[in-house]
Amino acid sequence: MVAATGRREAGEPWNDPNARPYVELRRVTKKFGDFTAVDDVSLKIYEREIFCLLGASGCGKTTLLRMLGGFETPTEGRILIDGEDVTDVPPYDRPVNMMFQSYALFPHMNVEQNVAFGLKQDRVPKAEIRERVATMLDMVQLGEYAKRKVGQLSGGQRQRVALARALVKRPKLLLLDEPLGALDKKLREHTQFELIGLQDKLGVTFLVVTHDQEEAMTLASRIGVMDRGTIVQAGTPAEIYEFPNSKFVADFIGSVNLFEGRLVEDEPERVRIASAELGGTILVGHGISSAPEATLWAALRPEKIAMSRGAPPQTENVARGIVQDVAYLGDLSIYVVRLPTGKLVRVTRPNTARHAEPVERDSEVYLSWDAASPVVVTR
Amino acid sequence: MSRRSAFVITCLAFGYAFLYVPIASMVVYSFNASQLVTVWDHANSPTLKWFVALLHDQEILGAAWISLQVAIANATGSVILGTLAGYGLARFPRFRGRFAFTAMTTAPLVMPEVITGLSLLLLFVALEQTIGWPAGRGIGTMIIGHMTFSMAYVTVVVQSRLATFDRSVEEAAMDLGARPVKVFFVITLPIIFPAIMAGWLLAFTLSWDDLVISSFTAGPGSNTLPMVVFSMVRLGVNPEINALATLTITLVTILVVGASWLAARARRRAAAAVA
Numbered sequence: 001m002v003a004a005t006g007r008r009e010a011g012e013p014w015n016d017p018n019a020r021p022y023v024e025l026r027r028v029t030k031k032f033g034d035f036t037a038v039d040d041v042s043l044k045i046y047e048r049e050i051f052c053l054l055g056a057s058g059c060g061k062t063t064l065l066r067m068l069g070g071f072e073t074p075t076e077g078r079i080l081i082d083g084e085d086v087t088d089v090p091p092y093d094r095p096v097n098m099m100f101q102s103y104a105l106f107p108h109m110n111v112e113q114n115v116a117f118g119l120k121q122d123r124v125p126k127a128e129i130r131e132r133v134a135t136m137l138d139m140v141q142l143g144e145y146a147k148r149k150v151g152q153l154s155g156g157q158r159q160r161v162a163l164a165r166a167l168v169k170r171p172k173l174l175l176l177d178e179p180l181g182a183l184d185k186k187l188r189e190h191t192q193f194e195l196i197g198l199q200d201k202l203g204v205t206f207l208v209v210t211h212d213q214e215e216a217m218t219l220a221s222r223i224g225v226m227d228r229g230t231i232v233q234a235g236t237p238a239e240i241y242e243f244p245n246s247k248f249v250a251d252f253i254g255s256v257n258l259f260e261g262r263l264v265e266d267e268p269e270r271v272r273i274a275s276a277e278l279g280g281t282i283l284v285g286h287g288i289s290s291a292p293e294a295t296l297w298a299a300l301r302p303e304k305i306a307m308s309r310g311a312p313p314q315t316e317n318v319a320r321g322i323v324q325d326v327a328y329l330g331d332l333s334i335y336v337v338r339l340p341t342g343k344l345v346r347v348t349r350p351n352t353a354r355h356a357e358p359v360e361r362d363s364e365v366y367l368s369w370d371a372a373s374p375v376v377v378t379r
Numbered sequence: 380m381s382r383r384s385a386f387v388i389t390c391l392a393f394g395y396a397f398l399y400v401p402i403a404s405m406v407v408y409s410f411n412a413s414q415l416v417t418v419w420d421h422a423n424s425p426t427l428k429w430f431v432a433l434l435h436d437q438e439i440l441g442a443a444w445i446s447l448q449v450a451i452a453n454a455t456g457s458v459i460l461g462t463l464a465g466y467g468l469a470r471f472p473r474f475r476g477r478f479a480f481t482a483m484t485t486a487p488l489v490m491p492e493v494i495t496g497l498s499l500l501l502l503f504v505a506l507e508q509t510i511g512w513p514a515g516r517g518i519g520t521m522i523i524g525h526m527t528f529s530m531a532y533v534t535v536v537v538q539s540r541l542a543t544f545d546r547s548v549e550e551a552a553m554d555l556g557a558r559p560v561k562v563f564f565v566i567t568l569p570i571i572f573p574a575i576m577a578g579w580l581l582a583f584t585l586s587w588d589d590l591v592i593s594s595f596t597a598g599p600g601s602n603t604l605p606m607v608v609f610s611m612v613r614l615g616v617n618p619e620i621n622a623l624a625t626l627t628i629t630l631v632t633i634l635v636v637g638a639s640w641l642a643a644r645a646r647r648r649a650a651a652a653v654a
Contacts, residue, residue, distance in 0.1 A: 121556030
């Protein structure tokens with residue numbers, strides 16, 4: 001299940017060619033021996049954004065984050081923060097703080113000392129340290145735990161100490177490595193919204209690394225989907241979900257039905273794709289740019305397919321099949337429908353009415369969809 | 380009781396007897412009034428006279444003082460060098476000559492002490508002849524000799540502690556503005572301190588009862604306790620030595636029991652605080 005919150009309605013600096021990026025990666029490559037972890041990545045992140053790097057483990061997202069933190073030096077390319085080239089600046093001189101996946105709290109200090117550590121390094125006056133630490137701890141609701149040892153805290157409390165410790169220095173950019181990865185599901189959902197609230201209040205730019213697409217969709221103003229060291233697509237959660245630019249992105253975010261085919265009708269306003277997998281043609285309500293003979297794929301989200309017992313009124317974009325499997329998830333049900341060609345199609349239906357007539361296994365159904373729903377990808 | 384557990388208990392009893400009966404008999408005989416170690420004097424025992432004699436034996440007291448100085452200096456020096464070596468080995472997985480460095484730091488663990496002692500003696504003599512240092516042998520040369528092998532133990536202890544160390548803790552400190560040297564002293568060192576302490580105690584103990592290397596590297600008038608005891612025993616076992624052993628065992632027992640009691644209390648407190 002994927003939820004795009006559509007937050008951050010004020011301005012979209014990434015669409016404004018004159019906007020000044022706060023963080024800029026220029027053709028950054030990182031190699032470990034023969035292995036290329038990050039491959040020629042260019043990226044601009046703007047002030048007050050929450051940018052999520054999303055990808056499977058080993059796709060290079062953590063390496064990218066560590067280069068921004070100063071823990072790895074790029075093999076090639078430059079990194080700019082606030083207009084200044086920081087490629088060779090060590091971590092202790094960067095205006096950046098990081099929240100580590102393991103939280104990396106100092107086990108021999110209590111909560112207060114952990115949070116105060118960064119301010120002490122900057123030789124902030126004692127009275128001010130005390131005040132800022134207290135304010136920060138109140139903000140993450142850990143005021144009463146100031147004197148506790150780190151070993152005596154729960155997972156959620158540790159996560160908040162790590163966050164407070166990274167934020168107390170008022171960095172312009174906060175790097176978060178799987179910030180909610182170690183929390184259980186309920187706590188994670190709650191903490192996601194806390195994180196957004198805190199970010200909004202403090203005006204910090206967040207760069208989050210995660211492998212959890214739901215987390216990325218909830219937090220992000222923009223998502224960068226990474227695969228094998230490159231950013232495959234960057235855009236708002238809705239763009240990524242509704243207009244994936246490749247099979248990889250379509251399949252990685254949410255679930256999708258892909259129909260392989262080729263172009264049989266190519267108009268500026270609409271195209272028609274013949275798909276042997278579907279056993280028919282798919283009408284797509286927008287033009288595409290593609291070589292006429294190339295293989296392409298029509299991607300169709302499960303919730304955008306309507307299912308009915310009787311024949312639907314439309315004549316285009318219809319298929320017949322037999323329900324092979326039904327999974328009831330409470331809020332919605334997932335149906336797996338087998339087409340006469342043998343292709344399995346995934347359809348989801350919300351369970352809006354409590355006593356709706358159920359579609360049972362082995363019943364014959366019609367599938368239909370709007371011409372606006374399919375997205376055509378060429379790779 | 381099943382037959383098997385009876386068998387197990389018998390084994391256990393024999394095992395403990397094998398380990399502790401000799402020590403127990405020595406402790407008992409330290410209260411024996413007779414000058415002859417193997418003859419129990421029924422009339423005047425038990426007595427503390429050997430303990431009193433021990434406290435007035437200037438040779439033994441002097442040797443104990445030298446042993447203590449050597450052991451403390453050795454343990455401290457070994458901890459500094461061993462921690463540096465262990466840190467280097469744990470943190471720098473690849474550098475030129477790493478293999479040779481690893482082999483050379485740990486070689487003293489398996490090197491026969493006689494060889495180490497003899498080579499040290501030859502080195503000290505040769506050095507004295509060429510550069511005039513060390514001028515004669517004594518406490519200083521013994522400390523150097525002990526450090527050559529104690530350091531290897533500390534290196535191993537520190538290296539294995541650092542192998543399980545979460546490096547992101549150090550990175551976090553650096554991220555928060557601490558420079559690498561400061562990170563080492565403020566973050567790394569306090570966290571691995573228990574391992575360093577264990578290394579210190581190990582080095583102390585190794586030095587305290589070393590005989591072979593001490594004998595090679597000692598000079599006139601710098602006999603350690605094991606050397607004195609060994610030379611006394613060669614002339615016939617003296618009941619004073621039984622008393623000395625009893626005192627040592629008592630001290631060690633108190634320290635070990637006390638340390639484990641403190642550790643257990645710390646664990647209980649931590650558990651109570653979490654609950």
